[in-house]
Amino acid sequence: MPTKIEVRDLRKAFASDKGGALSVVENVSFSVRDGEFIAIVGPSGCGKTTLMNIMAGFIKPDGGAVMIDGVARTKPDARGILISQQGSVFPWLTVRENLMFGLNGHAPANKMAIADEYADIVGLKGFEESYPHELSGGMLKRAELARALVVKPEILYMDEPFSALDALISLRMRNELLRILAKEKHTVMLITHDVEEAIHVADRILVLSPRPTHIQATFDVPFAHPRKLSSREAQELRVAILRELGVDHE
Amino acid sequence: MNRFKETLPALAVIAALLAIWWIAVSATRSVIFPTPWGVVTGTLELLNDGTLWRHIGASLLRVGAGFLLAVCVAVPVGLWMGWVNGAYRTLNPIFQILRPISPIAWIPIAILWFGVGNASPIYLIFISSVFPMVVQTTVGVHTIEKRYLRAAENFGVSRHTLFTQVVIPAVLPQVLTGMRIGLGVAWLVVVAAEMIALHSGLGYMIMDSRNAGNRYDLVIAGMIIIGLIGLSLDGTMRLLERIKWVRWRYAH
Numbered sequence: 001m002p003t004k005i006e007v008r009d010l011r012k013a014f015a016s017d018k019g020g021a022l023s024v025v026e027n028v029s030f031s032v033r034d035g036e037f038i039a040i041v042g043p044s045g046c047g048k049t050t051l052m053n054i055m056a057g058f059i060k061p062d063g064g065a066v067m068i069d070g071v072a073r074t075k076p077d078a079r080g081i082l083i084s085q086q087g088s089v090f091p092w093l094t095v096r097e098n099l100m101f102g103l104n105g106h107a108p109a110n111k112m113a114i115a116d117e118y119a120d121i122v123g124l125k126g127f128e129e130s131y132p133h134e135l136s137g138g139m140l141k142r143a144e145l146a147r148a149l150v151v152k153p154e155i156l157y158m159d160e161p162f163s164a165l166d167a168l169i170s171l172r173m174r175n176e177l178l179r180i181l182a183k184e185k186h187t188v189m190l191i192t193h194d195v196e197e198a199i200h201v202a203d204r205i206l207v208l209s210p211r212p213t214h215i216q217a218t219f220d221v222p223f224a225h226p227r228k229l230s231s232r233e234a235q236e237l238r239v240a241i242l243r244e245l246g247v248d249h250e
Numbered sequence: 251m252n253r254f255k256e257t258l259p260a261l262a263v264i265a266a267l268l269a270i271w272w273i274a275v276s277a278t279r280s281v282i283f284p285t286p287w288g289v290v291t292g293t294l295e296l297l298n299d300g301t302l303w304r305h306i307g308a309s310l311l312r313v314g315a316g317f318l319l320a321v322c323v324a325v326p327v328g329l330w331m332g333w334v335n336g337a338y339r340t341l342n343p344i345f346q347i348l349r350p351i352s353p354i355a356w357i358p359i360a361i362l363w364f365g366v367g368n369a370s371p372i373y374l375i376f377i378s379s380v381f382p383m384v385v386q387t388t389v390g391v392h393t394i395e396k397r398y399l400r401a402a403e404n405f406g407v408s409r410h411t412l413f414t415q416v417v418i419p420a421v422l423p424q425v426l427t428g429m430r431i432g433l434g435v436a437w438l439v440v441v442a443a444e445m446i447a448l449h450s451g452l453g454y455m456i457m458d459s460r461n462a463g464n465r466y467d468l469v470i471a472g473m474i475i476i477g478l479i480g481l482s483l484d485g486t487m488r489l490l491e492r493i494k495w496v497r498w499r500y501a502h
Contacts, residue, residue, distance in 0.1 A: 133498055
C-alpha cells in the first residue's frame with residue numbers, strides 16, 4: 001500500500017493566558033498507508049484535536065508539514081472531511097439538503113439521487129426530509145457520516161464522533177462504520193478516548209503522550225474483522241495500551 | 251381548563267386594578283379623570299362615529315411604511331456589516347452614536363426635512379426601528395457557530411453557496427428577533443411621531459382628546475387600544491417563528 005499521509009515534525013504552540021507560549025504538539029511524525037484505519041488515543045487535553053485540525057488543514061502548524069499523496073496540505077478541502085465531536089449537521093437544512101450541500105458540479109437531480117443513496121447506506125431512508133432537530137443523537141451522527149461520505153473523501157478525520165452517544169448506540173455506530181468502510185475504501189483517522197473502540201475498528205493505534213504531545217507508542221492491531229474483543233489477544237493489547245496511558249488495569 | 255388556570259392570576263390582577271381605579275375615581279369625585287365605565291362608553295362613542303378605525307388605520311399605515319422601509323435597509327446593511335469586517339469597523343461607530351438618540355430628538359429635523367405630513371412620522375418610525383434591526387442582524391452573523399462555517403469550508407463550497415445556504419439561514423432567526431424588537435419600537439414611537447400636528451392617528455387622537463375638551467376617557471381609551479394593538483403586532487411576529495426557515499431554532 002502506498003503512503004497516503006505523511007506527517008513530518010509537526011509542532012504547534014498556542015499563546016497561553018499568562019503570556020508566553022503553550023506548546024501543544026511537539027515533533028509528531030508518522031505516516032499512514034492508503035486505506036489504513038488509524039486510531040489515536042491519548043490523555044484528555046493532550047492535543048489530539050489540535051493534531052487532527054492541523055492534519056485536516058484547519059490549523060496552521062508552527063513547524064513541520066502534512067503531506068497528502070506527497071503534496072503539502074495547507075488548507076481544508078473536500079478530499080479530507082472532518083467530523084467533530086460536537087457535530088456540524090446544518091440544523092436549518094433537511095437531511096437530504098445537508099447531504100446535497102457538498103455536492104458541487106452535479107446536476108440537481110443527480111445530487112438528490114446521490115444524497116438519497118447515502119441516506120439509505122447509513123440507515124436514514126425515510127428521513128430524507130427530516131430536520132436535524134427531529135432526529136435522535138445516533139441518527140444525527142449517521143447524517144453527519146453520510147454527508148462526509150457523499151463527497152467520496154479520500155480521508156475521514158473523526159474526532160471522538162461517537163463519544164456523546166450512549167454505549168449501545170456507540171457500539172452500533174462502530175459496526176455501521178466498519179460495514180460502510182468495507183465497501184468504500186477510505187483512509188480513516190479516528191480520535192477516541194475509548195481503547196476498546198480503537199481495538200475494535202483500527203488497523204493501527206497511536207498512543208499520544210500528555211501535552212506537549214508526541215507519539216509515545218504505536219500498536220498494530222492484526223486481528224481480522226469481525227473482531228472478538230473478548231479474545232485473549234485483544235484483552236492483552238488493551239492492557240498494554242492502557243499501561244502506556246498510565247492506567248494499571250488488569 | 252389548564253390555560254384558564256394559568257391566566258387566572260393575571261385576570262385577577264387586572265380586575266383588582268380596575269376596581270382600585272374605579273373606587274379611587276368615585277372616592278375623589280373627580281370630574282376630569284374617568285371611571286373604567288367612562289372609558290368603555292368613550293370607546294363605543296369613537297367606534298360608532300367611525301373615527302377610531304380611521305385613527306387606527308392611519309397609525310398602522312405609518313408604522314407599516316416606516317417599519318418595512320427599516321427592514322429593507324437594516325437587513326442588507328446588517329448582513330454586510332456582519333460579513334465584511336471593514337464594513338463593521340466603518341459603520342458600527344456611527345450606528346453606536348446614532349442609536350441612543352431618542353426618536354423624539356429627531357422631531358425638529360424631521361419637520362425641517364419632511365414637513366408636516368405623513369413623511370415625518372414615517373421617518374421617525376424608520377429611524378427608531380432601523381438600528382435595533384441592524385444590530386441584531388450583525389450580531390446574528392457574528393454569532394454563527396464556527397463549526398458550521400468550518401464544515402462549509404471543509405466541503406469547499408463557493409462563496410455564493412456559503413452565503414445562501416449557511417449565513418442567511420443561520421441568521422434568519424436573529425433577523426426575525428430584530429424585526430420583533432423593531433416593530434415593537436416602531437409602535438412605541440408612533441404616538442410621539444403623531445404629535446407633530448397631523449389630523450389622524452392614535453397619537454393625534456390622544457392629544458386632540460385632551461386639547462379639545464379634556465376628554466380623558468378618550469385619552470385612556472386610546473392608550474389601551476395602543477397597548478392591545480402592540481400586543482397583537484407582537485403576536486403576529488411570533489407567529490412568524492413557526493415558518494419552516496426559522497423553526498429549527500425554536501423547535502427544541
